[in-house]
Amino acid sequence: MRMIMGAVAYDPKVVTIWSGFRDWLRSAGFPFDYVLYSHYESQVEDLLAGRIHTAWNSPLAWIRAERLARSRGRTVRAVAMRDTDLDLRSVVVVREDDAVRSIADLRGAAVAVGAVDSPQATLIPLEYLRRGGLRPGVDVTVRRFDVGVGLHGDHIGGERDAARALAAGEVTAACMTDANHLLFVTEGTLLPGATRVIDVTGPYDHCNMTAVDSAPADLVSAFVDLLLSMSYADPAVRPLLDLEGLTAWRPGRTSGYADLDEAVGRSGFYDAHGEVTARGYLP
Numbered sequence: 001m002r003m004i005m006g007a008v009a010y011d012p013k014v015v016t017i018w019s020g021f022r023d024w025l026r027s028a029g030f031p032f033d034y035v036l037y038s039h040y041e042s043q044v045e046d047l048l049a050g051r052i053h054t055a056w057n058s059p060l061a062w063i064r065a066e067r068l069a070r071s072r073g074r075t076v077r078a079v080a081m082r083d084t085d086l087d088l089r090s091v092v093v094v095r096e097d098d099a100v101r102s103i104a105d106l107r108g109a110a111v112a113v114g115a116v117d118s119p120q121a122t123l124i125p126l127e128y129l130r131r132g133g134l135r136p137g138v139d140v141t142v143r144r145f146d147v148g149v150g151l152h153g154d155h156i157g158g159e160r161d162a163a164r165a166l167a168a169g170e171v172t173a174a175c176m177t178d179a180n181h182l183l184f185v186t187e188g189t190l191l192p193g194a195t196r197v198i199d200v201t202g203p204y205d206h207c208n209m210t211a212v213d214s215a216p217a218d219l220v221s222a223f224v225d226l227l228l229s230m231s232y233a234d235p236a237v238r239p240l241l242d243l244e245g246l247t248a249w250r251p252g253r254t255s256g257y258a259d260l261d262e263a264v265g266r267s268g269f270y271d272a273h274g275e276v277t278a279r280g281y282l283p
Helices: 013-027 040-049 059-071 119-131 157-167 178-187 217-229 238-244 255-267
Strands: 003-008 032-037 054-057 076-082 090-095 110-113 141-144 173-177 195-200 208-212 249-251
Touching: 003 013, 003 040, 003 217, 013 032, 013 238, 032 040, 040 054, 040 059, 040 208, 054 059, 059 076, 059 119, 059 208, 059 255, 076 217, 090 119, 090 157, 090 178, 110 119, 110 157, 119 157, 119 173, 119 255, 141 157, 157 173, 157 178, 173 178, 178 195, 208 217, 217 249
Parallel strands: 003 032, 003 054, 110 141, 110 173
Antiparallel strands: 054 208, 076 208, 076 249, 090 173, 090 195
C-alpha cells in the first residue's frame, strides 16, 4: 500500500518539489505518491473522504479540516511542519510621513489587505483591527486584493499589490507579514525608510502536514519519521528543502492556530462544521 499525499499546486515548482520528495522517499524504501489540487477546499474534502492519507495544508485548510472532522466525529492530526512555519507575525504598515500612529488612528481610513482567504495578510490582521475596536467594512474601509483565491495566501501577489496601493497613496495602511514587509523594501516595491509599522500581531503558525484518522497509522508514522530525518547537510536533500522553504522538519503542533480560528469564526469564513460560508468566496 502506498501513502498518498495531497498538495496544492500554487506554483509550477510544486511539481518539482514533490516529485523530488517522492523520489527521495522511494529511495528510502517508502511507498509514496502525491496528488495535486487546484485549491485547498477540494484537498480538504478529499482528505476527509479518505481519498488521500495526508495533506500539505495551509493554516486555513487545517482549520477547515479540523472543523469538518469534529462535526463528523472524526479526527485529524498535524503531524509535521517546516521550521519556517513556526511563530510568524503580520504587521500593519503606514507611510512614514503619515500622522497615523496606532490602530485607533485608522478609523475612517482605507486599509489594504491580501486575498479574501489569506490568513497572514487578511484574516488575522483584520481580527487584530477588530480587537482594536475597528470593525472591518464599518469603521475602516477594506480594500482587498484577491490574487490566487483558493490558494489561501500561498503566494505574495495580494500582499505585494496591497503594498503598492500603500506606496501610491491609495490607502492609509496595508497588512502583510513582517518578512514580506522587509522583502518589499529589498525589492523596491516599498522605498527604504518610506513606511512604518504601527502594529504587530502575536505569533502564529503556518502550514502543516495533516493526517486523517482513516490513514494507516504505520504508514503515517514512517512518513513522519523520514521527514524528520531529512538533514540540510545532506547534498541530496538540501535542494528539496530549499525549494520548499525550510531547513528542517519539525513535529506538528496546533497551538499556533488560535488567532486564525477566532478570525475564521468572527469573519464567518467557515461555520462551526467546516462548511464554506464566506461571502463571495469562489476558489
